[in-house]
Amino acid sequence: MADKLKFDLVSPERLLFSEQVDMVTVPGTEGEMGVLAHHAPVMTTLRPGIIRIESDGKETGVFVWGGFAEVNASGLTVLAEEAMPMDEINLDDLGQRIKNLEEDVADFEDADRKEDAADRLWHVRQMFEAARRG
């Protein structure tokens, strides 16, 4: 058995996850990133997406709304702005967020922020579709 990776997932509200796992895939702003044990130190921002945690052949998914991932010698730490396990997701809530983001995109005058919001919106829509399919 390969070495295990220490994985911590914290949101402002609670510590969601602190375990030894095999592999974690995080949705970095510049692309998905798989992290195994002994990964080189990396720091990346996250986009809204799904963190996939593989442990003993089982896969668990957790939704995150942006945040940070830090890999160092002691393991992987994800600081999520907001996080919820896949089975706690509420489609209505997600729909509402999409609406809010759509309004944001329409309202923002600043080009950078507009683009940023549009980017988020795209990812959230993807998540919504994924969640609806189950």
Added chain:
Amino acid sequence: MASLKDLQTRITSVKSTQKITRAMQMVAAAKLRRAQERAEAARPYSARIEGVLSNLAASFEGNPGAPKLLAGTGKDDVHLLVVATADRGLCGGFNTSIVRKARAHIKELQDDGKQVKLYLVGKKGNDALKRQFESIIIERRDFQGVRTVGFEHAQDIGQHIVKLFNDEEFDVCTVFFSEFKTVMTQIPTELQLIPPRFEHNDDAEEIAATPYEYEPDEEVILANLLPLNLNAQIFRAILENAASEQGARMSAMDSATRNAGEMIDDLTLLFNRTRQSIITTELIEIIAGAESL
């Protein structure tokens, strides 16, 4: 001497007060458990984010390109003090001790010739400070009518503070709150948020020595991380405060209930003595009357 009727009324009144304080104590105890859980659940996040940030900050040390939120404006003329208190009273010395600490700090800064601005979170802090410092209060927030204070509330305040900072309204930002240690002890604490101060430990320096890869780049990450850290620290302050408030209220109400109990005992004793002496007097009168026949 007080009449029996008066004593009876006083006993009833103290008893109903005791009922109220006991009910408040039990409510506080129930709320405390939840508040404490929330405060403890939030600690890892704020600790980690501070850890990550201090690693990053170390790599930026002495770099003129460092963002202002990290390095400060280079001045310390205008101080913004965020004073977080409760919205309700009847919780012992909780609000007073935070306000006292803040007030001492204000005085110290003003004596040094600095300009001070106040950002008040919580109604009681406003009540205590508005008379003396009305002119320097720039913002008031409270959570009355909010059932559970969530991260979005902290985010709201955090974003406002960042906006004020970008508008060059202040140079240094410090938050005052009460850290929850145990039910009996809450420690009024001050924490400097902008520019953030990190406790230097060897561990951090060792980690800082490891070369990180940054995705996208350091500036973007820092620009994202700094406001997030601010929100997280404010959120933590609010949650610690909520737990401390309930803890303080619980012990204050506990001693109030006990005092009321003692008072009832004393009054009951007095009541019985008075009743006894009235009976004695009546008996003496009857006997004296019978003898004179």
